[in-house]
Amino acid sequence: MKTSIFAAGLAAAILSAGAASAADKYVLDSGHSQIVFSYNHLGYSTSYGLFSGFAGDIMFDMENPAASSVSVSMPVKSMLTGWEERFAHFMSPDFFDATDDEMVSFTSTGIEVTGENTALITGDLTLNGVTKSVVLDAKLNLANDHPMAGKPWAGFDATTTLVRSDYGLGKFAPYVSDEVSVMISVEAMKAE
Template sequence: MKSFFLAAALAAATPLAASESASYVLDPSHSQIVFTYNHLGYSTSYGMFSGFEGQISWDKQTPANSSVTVEFPVRSMLTGWEARFDHFMSGDFFDAADDEKVTFSSTAIEVTGENTANITGDLTLNGVTKPVTLAAKLNQEMDHPMEGKPWAGFDATATLVRSDFGLGAFAPYVSDEVQLMISVEAMQAN
């Protein structure tokens, strides 16, 4: 059952019949994307996106009929240092307008274990759309003890190549590969 939930909650690409699916929304207060990269071989630098929005349509019977979408502003990035944030938003990297978004929309899924799956989707970052695969794991699915309704939590990892999205400044000195660690909670919509 857990693998069906994981497959459904984060999967793919066909239209949904309303009677066959349940809608879940991400809990922005408990969903984060942490990214890391190597800085000149001296250190691993960290950043985070939090407070983002997303929706999951979950078809328990046919997980491939499920989907997930996520969206957040580029300028919601947290780096822990204002000068680093300003540099990321400059012309060296994003040159990001206030309303520029990062989006992810699932396109396929491969269940890899009882609680794991590879989720493929289209990531749009810096105006470039590329396929990305997330190695996802269902942490837990049950009624939330304080909310009294179905709730689920997932972790996922992926590796992005910055230059694929037009963000390759200073590579290879600053690593072109960026590691993503994602943790989300989703609640059944009313």
């Protein structure tokens, strides 16, 4: 789930037409970056959750995008579900059995630019103590100087699908879908 956001920032920075040729550090705009996940609940409905307010760093090199990287992490307990009982169940031993300091992290391992504004970002997602390789399908939305901040900014969307049982979170599958759809929308600003 966290995976998509991390990769999205990197893709936007890499594909940015106005970026410098040397590797530059960008940081995620925590106020305008979010990860939305969804899953089928018993065939009756689609349930949603959200991660927001997280931070991460992107190093990108416009001359050699494959040499760019991204690293992001966030507390598991920063998850929002819209219903306190669902959040409590997700944090229980049935799923995360989360502590206050348990983190979700994503570190990119490779980037394949697939078009003028698209890229596949591969990286290691660590979730619930398990690390798996995931691929984010990323699209650059806009890359230029921010009209209010007056400095380089990039925004992008990305998607992926996770299999929750791969991360030891398969309780109630297949009745509650094992596949979780992840949608990411991220903004990143050039670091000072």
